[in-house]
Amino acid sequence: MKRIVDPDLARDVSAIAAATGLVGVSFGAIALAAGTSPWLTVAMSMLVFAAASQFTAVAVIASGGSLVAAVLAGLLLNVRHILLGLAAGEQLGRSWAGRLIGSHLLVDESVAFTLAQSDPRRRRLAYWTTGLSLFVAWNVGVIVGALAGRAVGDPHALGLDAAFPAALVALLLPSLRQQRPRRVALVAVVVALATTPLVPAGLPVLLALLALPAALLPSRRPATAEGSADSREPPDTSPTDRRTQ
Amino acid sequence: MTLVAILLFAGGTYALRLAGPVLYNRIDVSDRTRTWLTLPTVALLAALAATATLLPGGEFDSVARVVGVAVGIVAALRRLPFVVVVLLAAGTTAVLRQLGLT
Numbered sequence: 001m002k003r004i005v006d007p008d009l010a011r012d013v014s015a016i017a018a019a020t021g022l023v024g025v026s027f028g029a030i031a032l033a034a035g036t037s038p039w040l041t042v043a044m045s046m047l048v049f050a051a052a053s054q055f056t057a058v059a060v061i062a063s064g065g066s067l068v069a070a071v072l073a074g075l076l077l078n079v080r081h082i083l084l085g086l087a088a089g090e091q092l093g094r095s096w097a098g099r100l101i102g103s104h105l106l107v108d109e110s111v112a113f114t115l116a117q118s119d120p121r122r123r124r125l126a127y128w129t130t131g132l133s134l135f136v137a138w139n140v141g142v143i144v145g146a147l148a149g150r151a152v153g154d155p156h157a158l159g160l161d162a163a164f165p166a167a168l169v170a171l172l173l174p175s176l177r178q179q180r181p182r183r184v185a186l187v188a189v190v191v192a193l194a195t196t197p198l199v200p201a202g203l204p205v206l207l208a209l210l211a212l213p214a215a216l217l218p219s220r221r222p223a224t225a226e227g228s229a230d231s232r233e234p235p236d237t238s239p240t241d242r243r244t245q
Numbered sequence: 246m247t248l249v250a251i252l253l254f255a256g257g258t259y260a261l262r263l264a265g266p267v268l269y270n271r272i273d274v275s276d277r278t279r280t281w282l283t284l285p286t287v288a289l290l291a292a293l294a295a296t297a298t299l300l301p302g303g304e305f306d307s308v309a310r311v312v313g314v315a316v317g318i319v320a321a322l323r324r325l326p327f328v329v330v331v332l333l334a335a336g337t338t339a340v341l342r343q344l345g346l347t
Contacts (some may be wrong), residue, residue, distance in 0.1 A: 012327040019331065036246045044246060050265030057246065057254060065347035067250040075257045080289055085265015087286040090279065092266045099270070103262040112290055115283060159338030161301065162310045166317025166334030168294040172322055175287050184284050185291035192292035196300045215284050 003059055006122070008114075009129055017133040019163045020051070021141035026155045027054060028145020034062040038146040045142040049135060050102065053077040056201060065146045076202035083209075084111045090120065090129035105131025112171040187211035309346045313338030 024045065031041040036058065048054055057074035061067070085103065088111055092102035110130040114123040175181045186219065188208035195204045252311030260284045274282075274284075297306060325333075 006301045010283045011332035015328045015331045031246075035338060040246055040248060040251060043248070044251045044254070047251065048258050050258055051272050053254075053258065053259070061246060067247060070246070071250055071254045071257070074254050075261070075280060078258045078261050080293075081258070081261040083285055084291055085262055086269055087265070087282055089266050089269025089274065092269075094270060099263070099266045103266055104259060106265070108293060111286060114342035115286060115290075157339060159309070159313055159335035159340075159342065160318065161297070161307070162306070162313030163331050163335040165294040165298040166314045166321070167327070167331050168290055168297075169318050170327055172287060172290055172294070175283060176291075181284060181287045181335045184288050186291045188288035189295040191300060196296055196303060201303065204296055205289050205292040208288050210286050211288050212285060 006125060006129075009126055011132050013113065013126075013133045016130070016163075016167055017137035019160050019167075020109075020134050021052060021137035022158065023155050023160055024138045024141020025145035027058075027147070028063075028142040028147070029149060030055070030145075031142075032146050032149050034058050036061075041146045042139070042143055045139050048074070049138065050074075050081075050107065051138065053202075057125065070203075073201065076200060079202060079204055081106055084108065086110050088114065088127060091124045093124075102128070102131070105135055107131065107134055108168065109134060109171075110240050112168055116174050117170045154170050183217070184211050184215045187214040307338075307347050309338045309341035311342060312346075 027045065028038075028041055029042070031054075032038060036044070044054060052073035057070040060070035065073075079222055084106055088102070088106055091114055092099045105128070107130075110127050113126040113130040117123045117126045172185065176185055188211035189208055192204040192208040195207045199207070233244050262283075272278075278347075295313075298311060316337045317330045320330045320333045335346045
């Protein structure tokens with residue numbers, strides 16, 4: 001525990017936090033325009049803290065949908081958090097305080113940042129740094145947007161809709177250098193894109209989990225480090241023969 | 246939105262968030278299981294990145310975004326710093342939109 005703050009991590013998280021804050025400003029403005037009062041908009045952002053689902057819920061209402069439909073559409077987008085939470089279990093520790101507070105900071109980015117870290121201490125640091133930074137940035141942004149009543153800087157014009165997917169891919173790259181996760185990711189992408197036009201928002205990324213059996217397919221290149229680390233893989237026949245001699 | 250709707254929305258979301266960590270502590274997770282747990286996470290985040298790039302809101306709507314994300318991915322593959330990846334993706338898309346591309 002030599003240093004609490006990791007300068008590289010702080011810089012990387014700042015980039016995403018800045019983008020999140022700007023998107024928050026636009027959410028505040030849009031929610032206000034859709035008829036939600038400033039204080040309810042801010043309350044929603046602090047209590048829900050899930051950008052995509054909030055935009056969806058507000059859009060359902062703006063397009064004439066009922067409150068029930070808006071909440072259900074928003075919750076459907078958040079079902080993925082069950083899985084994200086399992087992945088973050090290690091970072092939240094065994095204390096109830098850690099789990100109760102840490103769970104609220106569970107967002108795609110906080111999990112993505114931990115995936116890119118190699119040792120447990122850094123994963124923990126990455127999780128909390130990302131979650132807390134995005135929570136503050138998002139809510140400060142929403143307060144500004146809800147008070148100003150209009151977006152100061154249009155996220156669309158600033159290209160922020162490209163920033164988030166690119167950031168996710170960059171954080172996934174260390175995992176994707178191994179064959180098995182890469183194969184799973186490729187099938188997941190195909191399944192999600194193919195099902196997006198057919199099912200409600202939120203389901204395609206869950207259907208993408210159907211890609212998991214792709215990880216069980218026998219590896220064509222058993223010589224990779226990943227293959228040798230997995231004892232369930234059938235060992236290459238010729239070296240086995242040699243070993244038994 | 247009403248306060249009741251927001252509280253239901255928030256309560257439901259929090260329950261979904263808390264389910265994973267609670268479940269994680271109920272089961273004895275070995276190092277091996279932990280390694281396998283990253284696979285569904287990778288699948289989910291990759292699917293999220295792909296749909297957010299190509300089909301946000303259910304349909305293809307922006308060439309500028311796709312080019313921006315592609316530039317960002319190339320930068321990441323060339324191991325440029327994360328901040329540069331994010332700025333290049335957003336910057337490329339912003340410039341293309343300034344030039345009239347949607």
